[in-house]
Amino acid sequence: MPTNTSRRGLLFGAAALSGGALLAGCTSNESKDEDTGGNEQQVADDKPGKKVTIGFAGPQADHGWLNAINDNAKERAKKYADVTLESTEGSNDTAAQIGQVETLINKKVDVLVILPADGKALTQVGLKAMKAGIPVVNLDRVFASPQAYRCWIGGDNYGMGLSAGQYIGEKLKDKKNARVVELAGLDNLELTKQRSKGFDDALKNYPNIKKVARQAADFTVESGQQKMSQLLQAQKNFDALWNHDDDQGVGALRAIKQAGRDDFLMVGGAGALSAFQAIKADDGVLKATVLYPPTMAASAIDLARALGQGKGVSGMAEFEIPSFVTCYSAVVDKDNVEQYMPTGFK
Template sequence: MPATSRRGLLFGTAAVSAGALLTACTSNEPKTEKQATDNAPVADDKPGKPVTIGFAGPQADHGWLNAINQNAKSRAERYSDVTLEITEGSNDTAAQIGQVQTLINKKVDVLVILPADGKALTQVGLQAMRAGIPVVNLDRIFASPQAYRCWIGGDNYGMGLNAGNYIGEQLRDKPNAKVIELAGLDNLELTKQRTQGFDDALKNYPNIKKVARQAADFTVESGQAKMAQLLQAQSQFDALWNHDDDQGVGALRAIAQAGRKDFLMVGGAGAKSAMDAIKADDSVLKATVLYPPTMAASAIDLARALGQGKGVSGMAELEIPASLTLYSAVVTKDNVDQYLPTGFN
């Protein structure tokens, strides 16, 4: 959870997915077909002043990042008054800085930036703001609040906290329960925040002990390899918290190959494959904790409102908030149908 989100406005899932900021469906089906979220309220859907939004994100080399791009595109297409200038995503900070500078030179009305590296992109965010172009900073936060008008993103600490609390409630009556953790990239601050949230939740359950942790790389291959190592090292445990549903695909392969069914698994992010497995209830995967890529759709809503000088429908303030932290809901078999439309491939 970014430090600035402590002063942010915390939205529950209902407020984000069906309230002032509409979540968008990640489906690639034609717009003529009714999507599952189309009946949710929209922040002032009436056509207004034309707005050109520049969108710059990292390379879509991961299911969640690809869903970010798709959410931004499909959301912009809903508005006849929005033109989206989208860059080719890059994980090279110098390349992404150049792409944002090109958008600044084009004099777009608003910028939405998901930086490959928030600290490295801070200066170009400042450049845009000083040029009179408001910036919506998406998820990975800039080092200075002067570099953006609004930040919107997920709650990494809350993601770990909710995963830990869910596991804790499942194991609260089991003496000497053991859990393990399959984390993401350890050099990322978000990974540390997810682990911290998880560890803090487990403090509420003195009967549970975390006995092992491995860091993977957010890929199917790394998830399978690291999970195989964990399974070999731990002959018995009761629950697994996996930070990422992409690497969870590999983790589930390793679990199936080992023939293990003696524990429950909680995933992270909200991939469609994970939700499908939860609904089928035929594997160890019993829940996933959301890190919704629909935040990109909400970022387009916010950018449009900024470009038109409006606030957010459903809120009393004349201006959009400075910060919005999305809620990390726990998806289980009981509520999976509600969240399936937001699942990403």
């Protein structure tokens, strides 16, 4: 996979890893369990505790979602009086990021949160941190070895496609010979294949629906506009569009407006603020978007803090945090868009 400085080098092949669910907004739960002989489970909460220095090595903010990852991590760290965040300058260059992580290891931070520019290339430095006794929270793009991290948290690419397909399926289930098209991302990325597979699997439950066209774009506004124009020219009649990415969706919407088309519904992906605003306005084809939430970076800070303090997660019986946390790909439409509006990225 290329490791250039565009988003394509940072969109992730780690799809739906099964695992525990992180419960946000943890509260104190240090009561004694009579059935376990009075053992106390220490869980992370908002009250100041043991001081923890978290090293954060994130991406270069050259895309809305990536910028939101960095912002979510930094804002979450500010929430805790007992957390010091050592943040590197974001980089999509693997050699530079390896050097940044090694600097954090040499500083002897308590925990590391790493969104690698290239999961395979940074595996060795993840192993180095773990061997040095510094637990690693691997954010979204997974390392090649599970020994390189203590916990993985990330998005569900297959689930994105599944949710999009189910939403469209329910909207079109009573329409005879319904036709849908797909504006995918980069086809050489595993995440794109997973999103398309989830979408196709969902549509299998709706025999009245046929996918009649698919075009791969480039996760940019320009590519979205160009590829959507091609789809519109080739397909004069369809009922729904699923677009994998809200940033390229900005361009897709431009093409749709230029073509004067309003005869289908559109579902986006990721959770951009512009998409939420369009859904709320409800005056165009965009009716929903499927989340790939950048809030996972905030949750990664929560997990890192819990690791540094030797605590578990409220709402779970285990004394330790889970090994895997897969974020749910929720559908945001006009019925719940107000709830998600604060999480939208620019």
